[in-house]
Amino acid sequence: MKAIKIIAASVLAALSLTSFAQTSSADEQQRLEQSRAMSKALGSQLSATLMKAMQEQGPVHGIQVCNEQAPAIAAAVNAANQGDTKAVVSRTALRVRNTNNAPTAEQRAVLEYFQARMNQGETAPELMFSSSDGNQYYMKAIVMQPQCAACHGGSIKPEIAQAVQAKYPADQATGFAVGDLRGAFLVQWLDAKN
Protein backbone atom coordinates (compact mmCIF):
# COMPACT_ATOMS: atom_id res chain seq x y z
CA MET A 1 0.00 0.00 0.00
CA LYS A 2 2.67 2.44 1.09
CA ALA A 3 4.98 1.47 -1.78
CA ILE A 4 2.24 2.10 -4.33
CA LYS A 5 1.59 5.55 -2.91
CA ILE A 6 5.28 6.34 -3.25
CA ILE A 7 5.32 5.17 -6.87
CA ALA A 8 2.27 7.29 -7.61
CA ALA A 9 3.83 10.31 -5.95
CA SER A 10 7.08 10.00 -7.88
CA VAL A 11 5.24 9.57 -11.19
CA LEU A 12 3.20 12.63 -10.34
CA ALA A 13 6.32 14.63 -9.67
CA ALA A 14 8.05 13.42 -12.83
CA LEU A 15 5.21 13.86 -15.27
CA SER A 16 2.99 16.61 -13.89
CA LEU A 17 -0.05 14.41 -14.36
CA THR A 18 -3.42 15.90 -15.07
CA SER A 19 -6.03 14.32 -12.88
CA PHE A 20 -9.33 13.78 -14.66
CA ALA A 21 -11.26 14.78 -11.58
CA GLN A 22 -9.54 18.15 -11.77
CA THR A 23 -9.65 18.53 -15.54
CA SER A 24 -10.79 22.08 -15.84
CA SER A 25 -10.43 23.58 -19.29
CA ALA A 26 -12.87 22.79 -22.06
CA ASP A 27 -9.88 22.08 -24.28
CA GLU A 28 -8.62 19.33 -21.98
CA GLN A 29 -12.06 17.82 -21.67
CA GLN A 30 -12.34 17.80 -25.45
CA ARG A 31 -8.92 16.14 -25.76
CA LEU A 32 -9.88 13.53 -23.22
CA GLU A 33 -13.06 12.68 -25.09
CA GLN A 34 -11.32 12.54 -28.46
CA SER A 35 -8.50 10.41 -27.02
CA ARG A 36 -11.03 7.96 -25.61
CA ALA A 37 -12.87 7.81 -28.94
CA MET A 38 -9.65 7.21 -30.90
CA SER A 39 -8.49 4.47 -28.51
CA LYS A 40 -11.88 2.79 -28.68
CA ALA A 41 -11.93 2.96 -32.49
CA LEU A 42 -8.44 1.47 -32.79
CA GLY A 43 -9.26 -1.29 -30.30
CA SER A 44 -12.56 -2.31 -31.85
CA GLN A 45 -11.36 -2.15 -35.47
CA LEU A 46 -8.21 -4.13 -34.69
CA SER A 47 -10.21 -6.69 -32.79
CA ALA A 48 -12.82 -7.11 -35.55
CA THR A 49 -10.16 -7.45 -38.27
CA LEU A 50 -8.15 -9.92 -36.23
CA MET A 51 -11.09 -12.11 -35.23
CA LYS A 52 -12.30 -12.28 -38.84
CA ALA A 53 -8.83 -13.27 -40.09
CA MET A 54 -8.44 -15.91 -37.39
CA GLN A 55 -11.85 -17.44 -38.01
CA GLU A 56 -11.39 -17.54 -41.77
CA GLN A 57 -7.74 -18.52 -42.03
CA GLY A 58 -6.45 -19.41 -38.56
CA PRO A 59 -4.20 -17.72 -35.99
CA VAL A 60 -1.00 -17.93 -38.01
CA HIS A 61 -2.67 -15.74 -40.64
CA GLY A 62 -3.86 -13.51 -37.76
CA ILE A 63 -0.25 -12.68 -36.98
CA GLN A 64 0.30 -11.48 -40.51
CA VAL A 65 -2.90 -9.42 -40.32
CA CYS A 66 -1.80 -7.87 -37.02
CA ASN A 67 1.58 -7.08 -38.51
CA GLU A 68 0.23 -5.54 -41.70
CA GLN A 69 -3.10 -4.10 -40.63
CA ALA A 70 -2.32 -2.58 -37.21
CA PRO A 71 -0.46 0.46 -38.63
CA ALA A 72 -3.02 0.92 -41.45
CA ILE A 73 -5.97 0.82 -39.04
CA ALA A 74 -4.23 3.34 -36.73
CA ALA A 75 -3.55 5.62 -39.72
CA ALA A 76 -7.23 5.49 -40.74
CA VAL A 77 -8.37 6.32 -37.18
CA ASN A 78 -5.90 9.24 -37.10
CA ALA A 79 -7.10 10.56 -40.45
CA ALA A 80 -10.73 10.43 -39.31
CA ASN A 81 -10.05 12.31 -36.06
CA GLN A 82 -8.15 15.46 -36.90
CA GLY A 83 -9.19 18.73 -35.33
CA ASP A 84 -7.13 21.88 -34.78
CA THR A 85 -4.40 19.89 -33.06
CA LYS A 86 -2.86 16.78 -34.54
CA ALA A 87 -3.47 13.64 -32.48
CA VAL A 88 -1.91 10.24 -33.16
CA VAL A 89 -3.08 6.93 -31.68
CA SER A 90 -0.92 3.84 -31.21
CA ARG A 91 -0.27 1.06 -28.69
CA THR A 92 2.58 0.46 -26.31
CA ALA A 93 3.45 -1.98 -23.48
CA LEU A 94 6.05 -2.81 -20.85
CA ARG A 95 6.81 -6.03 -22.80
CA VAL A 96 6.41 -5.50 -26.53
CA ARG A 97 6.16 -7.77 -29.53
CA ASN A 98 7.06 -5.08 -32.05
CA THR A 99 10.01 -3.01 -30.81
CA ASN A 100 8.53 0.00 -32.68
CA ASN A 101 5.85 -0.01 -29.95
CA ALA A 102 8.36 0.31 -27.08
CA PRO A 103 7.48 3.05 -24.57
CA THR A 104 9.57 6.15 -23.81
CA ALA A 105 10.86 6.41 -20.24
CA GLU A 106 7.86 8.56 -19.32
CA GLN A 107 5.37 6.20 -20.95
CA ARG A 108 7.05 3.33 -19.14
CA ALA A 109 6.53 5.16 -15.83
CA VAL A 110 2.82 5.55 -16.65
CA LEU A 111 2.55 1.83 -17.52
CA GLU A 112 4.21 0.96 -14.21
CA TYR A 113 1.77 3.28 -12.46
CA PHE A 114 -1.13 1.50 -14.23
CA GLN A 115 0.29 -1.84 -13.08
CA ALA A 116 0.39 -0.58 -9.50
CA ARG A 117 -3.21 0.64 -9.74
CA MET A 118 -4.36 -2.69 -11.21
CA ASN A 119 -2.55 -4.51 -8.41
CA GLN A 120 -4.88 -2.55 -6.13
CA GLY A 121 -7.93 -3.80 -8.02
CA GLU A 122 -8.60 -1.09 -10.62
CA THR A 123 -9.77 -2.60 -13.95
CA ALA A 124 -8.54 -0.28 -16.74
CA PRO A 125 -6.81 2.88 -15.48
CA GLU A 126 -6.38 5.86 -17.81
CA LEU A 127 -4.40 9.05 -17.56
CA MET A 128 -3.53 12.26 -19.38
CA PHE A 129 -0.07 13.67 -18.76
CA SER A 130 2.39 16.22 -20.11
CA SER A 131 5.78 14.95 -21.18
CA SER A 132 9.07 16.81 -20.89
CA ASP A 133 8.85 17.88 -24.56
CA GLY A 134 5.67 19.79 -23.74
CA ASN A 135 3.34 17.43 -25.60
CA GLN A 136 0.27 16.04 -23.92
CA TYR A 137 -0.38 12.30 -23.91
CA TYR A 138 -3.36 10.12 -23.11
CA MET A 139 -2.90 6.52 -22.07
CA LYS A 140 -5.43 3.84 -21.24
CA ALA A 141 -4.67 0.34 -20.00
CA ILE A 142 -5.27 -2.60 -22.38
CA VAL A 143 -6.29 -5.67 -20.40
CA MET A 144 -5.60 -9.23 -21.54
CA GLN A 145 -8.81 -10.99 -22.74
CA PRO A 146 -9.42 -14.71 -23.38
CA GLN A 147 -9.27 -14.22 -27.18
CA CYS A 148 -5.74 -12.76 -26.90
CA ALA A 149 -4.28 -15.90 -25.31
CA ALA A 150 -3.59 -17.71 -28.59
CA CYS A 151 -0.87 -15.15 -29.36
CA HIS A 152 0.01 -13.55 -25.99
CA GLY A 153 -0.82 -16.27 -23.44
CA GLY A 154 1.20 -18.74 -21.41
CA SER A 155 1.03 -21.79 -23.68
CA ILE A 156 1.24 -20.88 -27.33
CA LYS A 157 0.89 -23.46 -30.08
CA PRO A 158 4.21 -24.24 -31.78
CA GLU A 159 3.06 -23.06 -35.23
CA ILE A 160 1.98 -19.71 -33.76
CA ALA A 161 5.17 -19.34 -31.73
CA GLN A 162 7.16 -20.06 -34.88
CA ALA A 163 5.28 -17.48 -36.96
CA VAL A 164 5.75 -14.88 -34.21
CA GLN A 165 9.47 -15.62 -33.91
CA ALA A 166 9.92 -15.32 -37.67
CA LYS A 167 8.49 -11.78 -37.73
CA TYR A 168 9.44 -10.64 -34.22
CA PRO A 169 12.69 -12.30 -33.09
CA ALA A 170 12.81 -10.03 -30.00
CA ASP A 171 9.21 -10.79 -28.94
CA GLN A 172 8.54 -10.26 -25.23
CA ALA A 173 4.73 -10.25 -25.40
CA THR A 174 3.86 -13.77 -24.20
CA GLY A 175 3.05 -15.30 -20.84
CA PHE A 176 0.10 -13.02 -20.02
CA ALA A 177 -2.92 -14.30 -18.08
CA VAL A 178 -6.49 -13.07 -18.66
CA GLY A 179 -6.96 -9.88 -16.63
CA ASP A 180 -3.26 -8.89 -16.75
CA LEU A 181 -2.13 -5.48 -17.95
CA ARG A 182 -1.16 -6.23 -21.55
CA GLY A 183 -0.27 -2.66 -22.59
CA ALA A 184 -1.90 0.68 -23.27
CA PHE A 185 -3.46 2.78 -25.97
CA LEU A 186 -1.43 5.92 -26.46
CA VAL A 187 -2.75 9.15 -27.96
CA GLN A 188 -0.11 11.82 -28.55
CA TRP A 189 -1.18 15.44 -28.97
CA LEU A 190 1.49 16.99 -31.15
CA ASP A 191 1.54 20.64 -30.17
CA ALA A 192 4.81 20.98 -28.27
CA LYS A 193 4.86 24.16 -26.28
CA ASN A 194 8.63 24.67 -26.63
Ligand code: HEC
Ligand atom coordinates in the same frame (compact mmCIF):
# COMPACT_ATOMS: atom_id res chain seq x y z
C1 HEC B 1 -3.25 -13.64 -34.08
C2 HEC B 1 -2.35 -13.30 -33.01
C3 HEC B 1 -2.72 -12.18 -32.07
C4 HEC B 1 -3.85 -12.09 -31.28
C5 HEC B 1 -5.00 -13.05 -31.19
C6 HEC B 1 -3.69 -10.86 -30.52
N1 HEC B 1 -2.51 -10.25 -30.84
FE1 HEC B 1 -1.76 -8.56 -29.97
N2 HEC B 1 -0.21 -8.59 -31.26
C7 HEC B 1 0.00 -9.55 -32.23
C8 HEC B 1 1.08 -9.12 -33.10
C9 HEC B 1 1.62 -9.86 -34.29
C10 HEC B 1 1.49 -7.85 -32.62
C11 HEC B 1 2.55 -6.93 -33.20
C12 HEC B 1 1.83 -5.91 -34.10
C13 HEC B 1 2.76 -4.90 -34.72
O1 HEC B 1 3.68 -5.31 -35.44
O2 HEC B 1 2.56 -3.69 -34.44
C14 HEC B 1 0.65 -7.55 -31.47
C15 HEC B 1 0.76 -6.40 -30.72
C16 HEC B 1 -0.03 -6.07 -29.65
C17 HEC B 1 0.11 -4.88 -28.84
C18 HEC B 1 1.09 -3.73 -29.08
C19 HEC B 1 2.30 -3.79 -28.22
C20 HEC B 1 3.32 -4.82 -28.69
O3 HEC B 1 3.47 -5.81 -27.95
O4 HEC B 1 3.94 -4.66 -29.76
C21 HEC B 1 -0.84 -4.94 -27.87
C22 HEC B 1 -1.08 -3.94 -26.76
C23 HEC B 1 -1.60 -6.16 -28.10
N3 HEC B 1 -1.06 -6.83 -29.18
C24 HEC B 1 -2.68 -6.56 -27.35
C25 HEC B 1 -3.53 -7.60 -27.73
C26 HEC B 1 -4.78 -7.86 -27.08
C27 HEC B 1 -5.33 -7.09 -25.88
C28 HEC B 1 -5.36 -8.92 -27.74
C29 HEC B 1 -6.71 -9.52 -27.52
C30 HEC B 1 -7.86 -8.64 -27.59
C31 HEC B 1 -4.43 -9.32 -28.79
N4 HEC B 1 -3.35 -8.49 -28.75
C32 HEC B 1 -4.62 -10.40 -29.63
C33 HEC B 1 -0.68 -10.75 -32.36
C34 HEC B 1 -1.89 -11.01 -31.78
